[in-house]
Amino acid sequence: MKGRVIKSTGSWYMVQVGDKLLQCRLRGKFKQDDLKLTNPIAVGDYVEMEQEQDQDTAVITEILPRENYIIRKSTRKTHFSHIMASNIDQAFLVVTLRNPRTSLGFIDRFLVSAESFRIPTTIVVNKMDQKHTDKDWAFLEDIMEIYEPLGYPVIPMSVLVDEDVEEKxxxxxxGKTTLLTGHSGVGKSSLLNKIVPEATQAIKDISKFTTKGVHTTTFAEMFPIKDGGYIIDTPGIKEFGILDIDDNELSHYFVEMRQYLGQCKYNNCKHLNEPGCVVLEKLEKGYIHPYRYDSYIRILHEEDSYR
Ligand SMILES: Nc1nc2c(ncn2[C@@H]2O[C@H](COP(=O)(O)OP(=O)(O)O)[C@@H](O)[C@H]2O)c(=O)[nH]1
Ligand SMILES: [Mg+2]
Ligand SMILES: [Zn+2]
Structure with a gap:
């Protein structure tokens, strides 16, 4: 029997099989190749199960290979990682121009992570119904001007006020598995509730179902949407860091730089001030946005400071 893990508490897993939910547990040990993981099974995993005799629970016997996954460092065990979610088709990054203002630096950090996991991203600019200043409008223009040409669609809207949120x-x-993410307070839960009105109820049902006292909010949760597809809500976005990206690797995750890589004079070029650097040349000619280059430099130095 094959299903998909939509919720995990660490010891029990909620698995969707067709339109049914099954409570499952793990049997035996699972082999994890190179990763040291605190959770062998993550939300989003496709699994094989066997129904337990005389019970409406099942045992997970196998994890099917993951297409991708997002991971963060374990907060409990050093050198261990935690898979937050797997088999993701796309991300919706929800940002706001004010209350709170999402910085370009934050957007770029997320996009680097998403690129490293090979997850296409759409930027939803929410709370467009708010009273915006000229500075806010200029910021929206920057967002559209910078990200749309890079292949990240930008959708301004108001989840609260617009009547066509669902339609849009x-x-x-x-039919897709979408990771919903963004700063706290930008309207993720509001969006989720528009798309999956049952979500609020589902959250209650599931927490009733799982062991009492388990702190479930640190886990990602996946909500089936009607006519197929899922939305994954991720708590703790603050920790969605950039993991172990080498200095030389970073520019691969800036889509506009990627195309020039390999053309620099030195093959270990960090695009800082090296002679014959094609990235710097394209920056000067205006093919690379200065804000994006600025983010690149910041992330490069931040990464350094972790070591
Ligand atoms: N003005 C306005 N407020 C919104 C909109 N969407 C959400 N909010 C409000 O922003 C606050 C945070 O929303 P919430 O969905 O909890 O954000 P989350 O932390 O990202 O899940 C709540 O008070 C919402 O009512 C919007 O489109 N316009
Ligand atoms: Mg929320
Ligand atoms: Zn270079």
């Missing part, structure tokens, strides 16, 4: 977003969400 559903075609983009259907």
């Amino acid at each position: 977003l559903m075609p983009l969400l259907q």
Whole structure:
């Protein structure tokens, strides 16, 4: 029997099989190749199960290979990582121009992570109904001018006020597994509730179902949407860091730089001030946005400071 893990508490897993939910546990040890993981099974995993005799629970016997996954460092065990979610088709990064203002640096950090996991991203600019200043409008223009040409669609909207939220977003969400992310307070839960009105109820049901006292909010949760597809809500986005990206690797995750890599004079070029650097040349000619280059430099130095 094959299903998909939509919720995990660490010891029990909620698995969706067709339109049914099954409570499952693990049997035996699972081999994890190179990763040291605190969780062998993550939300989003496709698994094989065997029904337990005389019970409406099942045992997970196998994890099918993951297409991708997002991971963060374990907060409990050093040198261990925690898979937050797997088999993700796309991310929706929700940002706001004010209350709170999402910085370009934050957007770029997320995009680098998403690129490293090979997850395409759409930027949803929410709370467009708010009273915006000239500076806010200029910021929206920057966002559209910088990210749309790079292949990151930008969708301004108001989840609270717009009547066509579902109409606008559903075609983009259907049949896909979408990671919903962004700063706290930008409207992720509001968006989730528009797309999956049952979500609030589902959250309650599931927490009733799982062991009492388990702190479930640190886990990602996956919500099936009607006509196929899932939305994954991730708590703790603050920790969605950039893991172990080498200095020389970083520019691979800036899509506009990627195309020039290999053309620099030195093959270990960090695009800082090296002679014959094609990235610097393209920056000067205006093919690379100065804000993006600025983010590149910041992330490069931040990464250094972790070591
Ligand atoms: N003005 C306005 N407020 C919104 C909008 N969407 C959400 N909010 C409000 O922003 C606050 C945070 O929303 P929430 O969905 O909890 O954000 P989350 O932390 O990202 O899940 C709540 O008070 C919402 O009512 C919007 O489109 N416009
Ligand atoms: Mg929320
Ligand atoms: Zn270079």
